[in-house]
Amino acid sequence: MKTFATRPRPEPLSPRPCPLCGGARLAPAWDCGAFRFVRCLSCGLVQQNPQPEASAVLARYDESYLAYEEERQFDYRDLELLALADLRFEEAAGAPRRAAEAAGRRPRVLHVGCATGALLAKLREGGWDCVGVEACAPAAAYGRRLFGLDIRASTLEEARLPAASFEAVHASHLIEHLNEPGAFLDEAARLLVPGGLLVLTTPNADGLQARLLGPEWRSAIYDHLCLFSRRNLPAFLAAKGFAVERLVTWGGWAAGLKPAFVKRPLDRAAKRLGFGDVMAIMARKRLMDVDMTGHGDHGAA
Ligand SMILES: [Zn+2]
Numbered sequence: 461m462k463t464f465a466t467r468p469r470p471e472p473l474s475p476r477p478c479p480l481c482g483g484a485r486l487a488p489a490w491d492c493g494a495f496r497f498v499r500c501l502s503c504g505l506v507q508q509n510p511q512p513e514a515s516a517v518l519a520r521y522d523e524s525y526l527a528y529e530e531e532r533q534f535d536y537r538d539l540e541l542l543a544l545a546d547l548r549f550e551e552a553a554g555a556p557r558r559a560a561e562a563a564g565r566r567p568r569v570l571h572v573g574c575a576t577g578a579l580l581a582k583l584r585e586g587g588w589d590c591v592g593v594e595a596c597a598p599a600a601a602y603g604r605r606l607f608g609l610d611i612r613a614s615t616l617e618e619a620r621l622p623a624a625s626f627e628a629v630h631a632s633h634l635i636e637h638l639n640e641p642g643a644f645l646d647e648a649a650r651l652l653v654p655g656g657l658l659v660l661t662t663p664n665a666d667g668l669q670a671r672l673l674g675p676e677w678r679s680a681i682y683d684h685l686c687l688f689s690r691r692n693l694p695a696f697l698a699a700k701g702f703a704v705e706r707l708v709t710w711g712g713w714a715a716g717l718k719p720a721f722v723k724r725p726l727d728r729a730a731k732r733l734g735f736g737d738v739m740a741i742m743a744r745k746r747l748m749d750v751d752m753t754g755h756g757d758h759g760a761a
Pocket of ligand 1: 478479480481482483500501502503504505
């Protein structure tokens with residue numbers, strides 16, 4: 461499926477260390493002409509470097525993004541529902557859901573980068589109280605109007621939602637667009653109740669297509685700032701206080717890529733063996749934060 465992609469334009473660019481591990485040893489990975497990706501020699505994260513600043517990135521999400529999403533919103537919703545089913549999300553959400561209900565309220569889900577809110581409208585039918593955050597103001601307004609949803613037109617950080625107020629946080633094809641994915645994971649952890657679930661979907665830079673195609677890979681686009689792998693994303697989540705419960709990948713061969721006859725067997729093998737083009741990961745906020753420094757106050761018994 462076509463991905464929303466803007467063209468390189470004059471925007472202030474700045475070089476930066478690896479946002480995952482802070483490493484400064486970065487090797488050229490993919491030269492895409494007007495922009496390029498580097499690979500961190502410490503953790504393997506692929507990132508665009510130099511990178512446009514966050515304000516320039518946000519300015520891309522105007523009416524044209526709503527037009528793109530409006531046309532595809534139910535296809536994307538159905539893909540998101542398939543990912544949630546593959547991750548066995550509802551089963552994993554059982555414990556935090558029951559805890560919310562025992563406290564006399566409905567379970568709450570936050571969708572970050574919810575576009576028109578089509579997925580939230582579906583989750584609401586399943587008994588979830590829904591909040592969306594969407595940086596594209598026209599898309600947020602469209603979702604409020606069409607579905608009657610609570611969608612805040614802002615970034616996650618600007619939304620200033622209360623701590624420990626969600627049983628689940630969902631973000632599909634969002635984290636690869638962020639300059640500071642670590643700050644996003646910190647905020648998601650703050651918003652979740654202990655034992656709450658974070659679900660992310662993002663391209664897999666370790667997948668077969670990324671390895672074969674490099675700068676020609678369909679996810680090596682100007683709008684993708686960080687491209688994670690099935691190895692470094694779980695490590696990143698673990699460092700941010702999450703326990704990874706499930707990771708699935710899919711898509712062995714892109715539609716339209718030749719030879720076409722390998723698509724079906726490769727798609728099947730990618731899903732089974734984990735070298736698919738896109739990955740979905742489900743992680744649970746740890747019940748208690750483990751103090752890794754050994755200097756923390758463990759409290760009096
Ligand atoms: Zn790194």
